[in-house]
Amino acid sequence: MEALNPHGLSGRGIHVWRGDRHVLRHVSIDVLPGEVVHVAGPNGTGKTTLLRVLAGLLPAEEGTVGWRGRSIREERDEFNAQMAYLGHENALKGDLTAYENLHYSVGMRQLHDASEIEGTLDQLGILRCRDLPARVLSAGQRRRLAMSRIMLLGASLWVLDEPFTNLDVAGVELFSSLIGDHVAAGGMVTLAAHQGVVVPGATPRIVELD
Amino acid sequence: MRAAGLMEAGALLYARDVKLAFRRWEQVTQPVVFFLMVTTLFPLALSPDTAQLRQVAAGVVWVAALLSALLALEFMFRSDYEDGTLEQLVLCGQPLWWLALVKAAAHWTVSGLPLVVTSPLVAASLAVPGEAQWTVVASLALGTGILSFLGSVGAGLTLGVRRGSVLLSLLVLPLAMPALIFGARAVDMAIMGDSGRGPLMLLSAMLILSVTLGPFATSAALKVSME
Numbered sequence: 001m002e003a004l005n006p007h008g009l010s011g012r013g014i015h016v017w018r019g020d021r022h023v024l025r026h027v028s029i030d031v032l033p034g035e036v037v038h039v040a041g042p043n044g045t046g047k048t049t050l051l052r053v054l055a056g057l058l059p060a061e062e063g064t065v066g067w068r069g070r071s072i073r074e075e076r077d078e079f080n081a082q083m084a085y086l087g088h089e090n091a092l093k094g095d096l097t098a099y100e101n102l103h104y105s106v107g108m109r110q111l112h113d114a115s116e117i118e119g120t121l122d123q124l125g126i127l128r129c130r131d132l133p134a135r136v137l138s139a140g141q142r143r144r145l146a147m148s149r150i151m152l153l154g155a156s157l158w159v160l161d162e163p164f165t166n167l168d169v170a171g172v173e174l175f176s177s178l179i180g181d182h183v184a185a186g187g188m189v190t191l192a193a194h195q196g197v198v199v200p201g202a203t204p205r206i207v208e209l210d
Numbered sequence: 211m212r213a214a215g216l217m218e219a220g221a222l223l224y225a226r227d228v229k230l231a232f233r234r235w236e237q238v239t240q241p242v243v244f245f246l247m248v249t250t251l252f253p254l255a256l257s258p259d260t261a262q263l264r265q266v267a268a269g270v271v272w273v274a275a276l277l278s279a280l281l282a283l284e285f286m287f288r289s290d291y292e293d294g295t296l297e298q299l300v301l302c303g304q305p306l307w308w309l310a311l312v313k314a315a316a317h318w319t320v321s322g323l324p325l326v327v328t329s330p331l332v333a334a335s336l337a338v339p340g341e342a343q344w345t346v347v348a349s350l351a352l353g354t355g356i357l358s359f360l361g362s363v364g365a366g367l368t369l370g371v372r373r374g375s376v377l378l379s380l381l382v383l384p385l386a387m388p389a390l391i392f393g394a395r396a397v398d399m400a401i402m403g404d405s406g407r408g409p410l411m412l413l414s415a416m417l418i419l420s421v422t423l424g425p426f427a428t429s430a431a432l433k434v435s436m437e
Contacts, residue, residue, distance in 0.1 A: 055301065056301070057297055057300065057301070057436060057437075058436075058437050059437070077303055080301050080302070080303040081213075081303050083301070085297065085298070085301055087294045087297055087298075088294070089292075089293050089294025089297075090293070090294060091293060091294035091295045091297065091298045092293065092295075093226075093230060093289075093293065093295065094293075095230055095233035095234060096226070096229070096230065096233070100226075100229075103222075104222050104223070104225070104226040105295070105298055107214060107218070107219070107222045108214055108219040108222055108223060108299070108302045108304060109213070109214055109219075109302050109303055109304075110212065110213055110214055111212055111213075111214050111218065149298075
């Protein structure tokens with residue numbers, strides 16, 4: 001088997017079964033600094049499963065996921081500290097305000113002061129929703145709020161599962177430029193999406209699942 | 211920006227859970243209302259005769275408290291699981307056993323503590339003499355604690371199961387039986403004018419056991435449920 005790459009995230013020979021369905025068959029993937037990797041494929045081909053395996057949420061039945069040359073199982077804490085995962089669900093609490101959601105969820109990893117959180121909300125264009133409970137926000141605004149969390153975590157690797165769902169045209173552009181800025185600064189992004197992804201300043205490398 | 215320590219992360223998670231519970235008021239009140247209803251129905255259904263009530267008081271208080279606490283158990287991780295927050299907790303870099311411990315403690319604060327606080331009222335309505343009230347409070351404080359920490363294991367295990375509440379009761383109730391037996395015994399002894407210290411000590415031992423071992427089992431259970 002090919003060696004794990006020493007600079008970024010790598011998956012080698014990943015197999016996952018769901019019941020008796022063989023969802024991922026020998027998938028190998030690399031994400032290097034400054035790179036956007038777009039996991040593409042029709043619905044039901046295991047895009048989410050692959051991202052969950054890469055994020056360490058789902059153990060691969062065969063194969064390894066490595067971070068900077070070492071298996072993420074051994075380097076769990078170091079890997080978690082440098083990875084931000086945006087799942088299918090936004091991981092927001094409807095009863096908490098936008099600000100509180102970020103305060104609690106980001107705060108368990110890093111402590112920010114109010115101005116940093118407000119700055120990020122502003123960047124994502126939802127500062128006026130600061131004190132509204134997340135449940136009254138629109139689906140697109142909730143996605144933006146979830147993305148604010150990724151921004152605040154300051155992780156070098158972003159794992160984004162369908163980040164563009166529910167976004168309007170301006171939102172898609174905003175997210176793309178945020179992703180572009182992140183990789184321009186040496187970050188890594190791997191994302192799943194069924195539509196084409198255009199990132200300013202970077203050409204996404206496509207990994208096709210079938 | 212700086213990294214959050216273990217205590218800071220724990221304090222935030224605790225504060226968040228308590229705040230959420232108070233924003234969803236019915237979730238806090240439901241077990242207490244159930245507890246009060248069941249226990250106040252007994253004097254009406256049996257007889258207002260104090261001697262007779264005293265005989266059943268210990269059992270009634272404890273069974274009602276156990277079932278009310280069980281009602282709330284299902285919600286310990288349910289909403290976090292459904293909205294994806296649990297995934298973020300697993301990935302947040304803090305040890306999962308610690309987060310499980312904090313969540314069980316927060317769960318006790320919003321579902322167990324109200325039962326403890328209202329128990330003197332319930333005890334009085336069942337003609338429990340004044341001296342025995344403290345034993346009722348102490349035994350329930352220990353007992354609901356045991357159930358929260360023990361129950362967190364079951365709540366974690368049954369997360370992925372649709373309509374897991376029946377399974378959850380089947381898993382947790384047998385494990386909670388020793389607590390019920392010794393708790394009711396302590397109250398009974400206090401009502402009879404004896405000291406209930408012996409059974410209370412045993413309850414404390416059980417609480418220590420479930421607080422120290424429960425979170426590790428819960429974190430393993432959560433990891434299995436997440437897959």
